[in-house]
Amino acid sequence: MRFEHRDVETDASVVDRVWRTHSAVGDTMTSAARTCCHLVLTRMRGRLHVSLRGPETRATxxxxxxxxxxxxxxLALGAxxxxxxxxxxxxxxxxxxVTESGRxxxxxEDWEAPTYENVEQFVRRLLGAGMLVRSPLRAEEHPAGHPEVRSQRTRQRRHRALTGLSRTAVAQIDRVNAAATMLRHGDDWRAVVETLGYFDQAHLGHALRRYLGRTARELRGDDDAAMSFLYKIRPSPGS
Structure with a gap:
């Protein structure tokens, strides 16, 4: 399986990327940890199956x-x-x-199923109907309008309610994806540890196995996309 992916030319605050792939034979794949939700449409044997997958806290x-x-x-974080x-x-x-007509x-409400080419129109229709919305994470990070700043515990609780994950979990998953990006680009593990703030090689290795189900060596040599590592992110998480 090889993944093709691209940015979506619409409201970037709700949708990050769109991707597609095809399986020739039955197999298994590693689903990497992720901070956001995915709407996944699967067509097989002439039938359409649709699911909304939630954030994942570990590789499966x-x-x-x-x-x-x-x-x-x-979807974008918080959408x-x-x-x-x-x-x-x-x-x-x-x-x-899914209706008998494939909607x-x-x-x-029933909606026309999107394709890789027209997913922007699908997203715009959902936005217009209020079915797809972005949670106000930035407002949670910088509360204003009242002299008493919201407590750290309250902000953490609100963040988890909006995204399903703690800020710490989001940061850890973003960091390990950045590590995987660097390793796939050929960076040595020492550079990854120094750049991303891991304690040592063992700390990095533990994070890779937990969140991506891969070792550093496998990431450098595994280019067959038999895992849901679908996109590249910046080397510095959150930048």
């Missing part, structure tokens, strides 16, 4: 059916597809109904 192994086409819409908040599907997913049911 998932079966891949043969001769299937996959389309994924990666919500109503009525399914991220916090309700952490390390899980919710199947979305996706979201929020009690």
């Amino acid at each position: 192994t998932a079966p891949v059916p043969p001769d299937a086409e996959f389309l994924g819409v990666r 919500v597809l109503r009525p399914h908040p991220a916090a309700s599907i952490v390390d899980g997913f919710v199947p979305l109904p 996706v049911v979201i929020g009690g």
Whole structure:
């Protein structure tokens, strides 16, 4: 399986990337930890299956059916597809109904299933109907309008309610994805440790195995995309 992915030319505050791939034979793949939700459409044997996958806090192994086409819409951190908040599907997913005519049911309404080429129109329709919204994470980071700044504990609780994850978990997952990007670019583990603030090689290795299900050596040599490492991020998380 090889993944093709691109930016979505619409509101970047709700959708990050769109991707697609095809499986020739039945197999398994490693699903890496992620901080956001994915809308995944799978076509196989003439039928469409749709699910909203939540944030994942660790790497897992998932079966891949043969001769299937996959389309994924990666939501931005904090984006919500109503009525399914991220916090309700952490390390899980919710199947979305599909009508006999192949339309996706979201929020009690049926929508034309998107393709890789026209996903922008699909996103705009969901935005216009209020079905796809971005949670106000920036407002949570910088509360204003009142002299008493919201407590750290309250902000942490609010962040988890909006994203399903703590700030610490988000930072750790972002950092390990940045580490994987550097390793795939050929950087030595020492450079990764120094750049991203890992304690040592063992600390880096533990994070890679926990969140990506790969070792540094496997990441440098594994270019067959048999894992859901679908996009590159900046070497410095959050920058």
